[in-house]
Amino acid sequence: MIIELTKRQEQIIEIVKSEGPITGEHIAERLSLTRATLRPDLAILTMSGFLDARPRVGYFYTGKDSNQLIKEQVNKKIVKDYKAQPIVISESSSVYDGICTLFLEDVGTLFVVNNMGHLAGVVSRKDLLRAALGKQNLTDIPISIIMTRMPNIITCTAEESLLEAAKKLIDYQIDSLPVVRAVQNGNRTVFEVIGRVTKTTITKGFVEFGNEVTI
């Protein structure tokens, strides 16, 4: 979390910038305050990353400004902590099944898995709409025919930053990414679907971040 700095905290940063490494005792002397009075300020400044403290050496300036600290905080947001449940459908399902699942689960994208449970494709609402425009009976069209299939699926991992995932949504102009875990199947790498990142996920992360930062 990044906190709005008080005048005194700004003064401490200036002292540490020019005189660091400097002990808490000496900073207190320079400000004609007691060490105890300064303790909360020093705690805030080290927690938020402006200062660093080394035992027996003292405080020193990290050289990071607010922008850098905000950037670090943004990059700390990881897919794992925000991902939603993936909604998957079997490759052998019909387009009709897909449309029903989309409504029942209240999502915009379905992840299609093969009989081993591995990611085979993605079906979006427009894929389903397009299929529904035809004259064919929707129960007769396998979803595997209309899906975007592997290896053309854009994915992310649980360890990736939310920012990287958001960039993929923008770069590839898609609404959702399957969060995957790679597993070896013989000499082939296949993917298990363990989550879902959507524009809603990113928006939630953004709102949470906005509530944390008070600079």
Ligand code: ADP
């Ligand atoms: P829609 O256009 O239905 O609002 P998208 O923008 O997500 O939804 O999908 C656009 C196209 O991209 C669709 O054909 C869909 O199959 C495909 N698509 C969606 N998500 C992915 C993904 N993660 N990787 C590759 N292709 C995708």
